[in-house]
Each structure stands twice: as structure tokens, then as C-alpha cells.
Amino acid sequence: MTPSPACRACGSRNTRIRGTQRRASSQQPFTYHACGDCDFLFVEPVTPDSVYDDAYYDGRGVDPMVNYRAEYENYRATDRLSEFEDLLAIATRHLRRRDTTPSHGEVNWLDFGCGAGGLLKFLRDSAAIATLSGRRPLRVMGSDVGSYSQRLRSEAGFDVRSAEDLARLPDGSFDVISAIEVIEHIAEPAPVIRLLARLLKPGGLLLLTTGNLASPMARWRGLKFGYCMPEIHISLFCPATLRRLYGDAGLIPESVQYRGVLNFKILKSAGSPGRRRLLRYALHFPGFRRLVDLLYGTSAMPCARRP
Numbered sequence: 001m002t003p004s005p006a007c008r009a010c011g012s013r014n015t016r017i018r019g020t021q022r023r024a025s026s027q028q029p030f031t032y033h034a035c036g037d038c039d040f041l042f043v044e045p046v047t048p049d050s051v052y053d054d055a056y057y058d059g060r061g062v063d064p065m066v067n068y069r070a071e072y073e074n075y076r077a078t079d080r081l082s083e084f085e086d087l088l089a090i091a092t093r094h095l096r097r098r099d100t101t102p103s104h105g106e107v108n109w110l111d112f113g114c115g116a117g118g119l120l121k122f123l124r125d126s127a128a129i130a131t132l133s134g135r136r137p138l139r140v141m142g143s144d145v146g147s148y149s150q151r152l153r154s155e156a157g158f159d160v161r162s163a164e165d166l167a168r169l170p171d172g173s174f175d176v177i178s179a180i181e182v183i184e185h186i187a188e189p190a191p192v193i194r195l196l197a198r199l200l201k202p203g204g205l206l207l208l209t210t211g212n213l214a215s216p217m218a219r220w221r222g223l224k225f226g227y228c229m230p231e232i233h234i235s236l237f238c239p240a241t242l243r244r245l246y247g248d249a250g251l252i253p254e255s256v257q258y259r260g261v262l263n264f265k266i267l268k269s270a271g272s273p274g275r276r277r278l279l280r281y282a283l284h285f286p287g288f289r290r291l292v293d294l295l296y297g298t299s300a301m302p303c304a305r306r307p
């Protein structure tokens with residue numbers, strides 16, 4: 001048997017094969033490697049970025065549970081709205097806690113991995129963040145590799161940059177950086193976290209969400225866990241993996257309690273409209289949401305701030 005490769009998150013050689021998965025989309029099986037030092041789980045082979053084409057964003061690609069184009073065009077009519085509102089509320093609370101001196105300057109927000117641009121559009125429509133010292137205008141920038149990034153630039157006038165462009169930006173360019181369900185698509189997460197850490201202002205917030213492979217549900221399901229989609233989710237994290245990556249990049253882990261982000265995740269996986277109605281009703285009960293949060297470990301995944 002060929003030895004497991006070095007960990008793509010921490011570089012350790014203490015890795016082992018966790019299992020393999022065959023998928024209809026690929027002739028060769030995908031192999032999962034687990035790191036004994038940082039709990040990172042990574043997939044080989046890595047699918048090229050060309051998988052993020054128009055079909056992917058329309059929900060006709062490898063992730064049929066989302067239609068990013070519909071969410072972009074009319075996010076107010078989709079479940080995604082609760083996620084966007086939650087992210088803005090979390091960022092607002094964070095800025096308010098640090099807003100001790102009057103500042104009416106704009107809030108610079110980078111949406112890293114902006115995809116079809118739904119969050120960018122929501123933030124542009126929101127226009128400002130109400131801090132203790134007044135309303136601070138929101139200035140948003142996106143970044144992505146997909147076919148949509150060009151379109152967001154040319155058709156909707158968004159400021160969307162490539163990873164190379166971001167690397168040229170000065171230190172401390174952003175008050176908030178969001179990376180929503182993005183890091184699992186990136187083969188080597190450490191340089192990306194270091195770049196985002198450098199781009200954050202002191203006190204700035206990295207709002208990062210990704211699946212929790214240490215959650216009770218993930219442990220129970222193993223590689224059958226719904227988040228294991230090896231064509232696109234090539235890097236899988238536990239809270240400990242994230243905390244270590246943050247620490248190595250000079251960031252401080254920050255715990256966040258999600259509401260709308262969690263609601264969206266629950267409704268996204270509902271399947272039929274009938275089940276979605278039932279889940280929407282169940283979400284009125286805080287105990288139900290707490291139970292799901294516990295089972296999937298959503299709020300257990302830390303965000304980070306720059307000291």
C-alpha cells in the first residue's frame with residue numbers, strides 16, 4: 001500500500017488513509033487521508049477548479065442542493081436570507097464591541113469565495129452597519145475563482161478580485177472577512193488563512209463557516225456524512241484543526257452562536273417542500289435548533305479575530 005501523503009494543513013507525516021469513496025462523477029475513487037496531529041481530513045485526487053462552472057452555480061453540478069443563481073437574483077425570496085442577516089448581525093455585534101471611539105469611516109468587508117454573489121448583493125443592499133458611533137457605510141469586495149466572478153464584475157459592477165489581486169493588497173485592509181462554506185473547497189488552507197489574517201485590521205473579524213467533522217453526526221455517519229462530497233469538499237475540518245490554523249496565522253479563535261446560518265443549513269437539506277414546511281415550523285422552537293446545532297456542531301466551529 002502506498003504511504004499516506006503529508007498533511008495538507010500542518011505538514012505532518014503522521015497521516016493515515018481513513019477510507020475511499022467511489023462517485024458517479026469520477027472514474028477513479030477518492031481517498032480520504034486523516035492527520036493524527038491536527039485532525040485534518042483531506043481528499044485525493046483534487047478536482048480542478050473548472051468544476052465551478054455555470055452549471056455548478058445553477059445547482060446542476062455536483063452540489064444539487066443549492067441554486068446560487070436563484071439566490072443571487074432574488075435572495076429575499078429564498079431561505080438564504082436568514083443566513084445573510086445572521087452574518088451581518090454577528091459582524092455588527094463584533095464591530096459594536098470594538099467601537100469605543102467615534103468612527104464614521106466605512107466598514108470594509110471582503111467576501112472571500114463570493115460564488116454567485118448573493119452575500120455581496122445583500123451587503124450592498126444593506127448599505128451600512130449601525131454601530132454605536134453612527135451608521136458606517138459598507139464597502140464590499142468579493143473574491144473567487146468560479147465562472148461567476150467575471151460576470152459579477154462586468155454585469156453587476158462588483159469589485160471582485162482574484163487571489164493574486166488579494167495578495168497584493170496592503171495589510172489590514174478589511175474590518176470583516178467572510179469565508180462562508182469556502183475553506184473546504186481549498187486544497188491547502190494554511191496559506192489562505194495566513195493571507196486573510198494579514199488582510200484583517202487589528203480587531204477585525206474572520207467569519208468562517210465549514211462543516212464540523214468532529215460533530216456527533218459526522219462521527220456517527222463516517223464518510224457517509226452528507227458533507228463528504230469529495231469532488232468539491234477536499235479539505236474537512238474539526239474545531240481543533242481550525243484553532244491550530246488560526247493560531248499559526250496569529251489569529252485568536254472567536255466563538256460564535258449561529259441562528260440564521262443554522263436555519264439555512266437545516267432548510268437547505270430538507271429535500272421535499274413538505275419536509276421544509278415541517279422544519280420551518282420546528283425552527284420556532286429554540287430547543288430544536290439547539291439540538292441540531294449540537295448534533296452538527298455548527299456553532300462549535302470557531303471564527304477568529306486579529307488581535
Ligand SMILES: [Zn+2]
Nearest residue numbers: 007010035038
Ligand atoms: Zn495535520
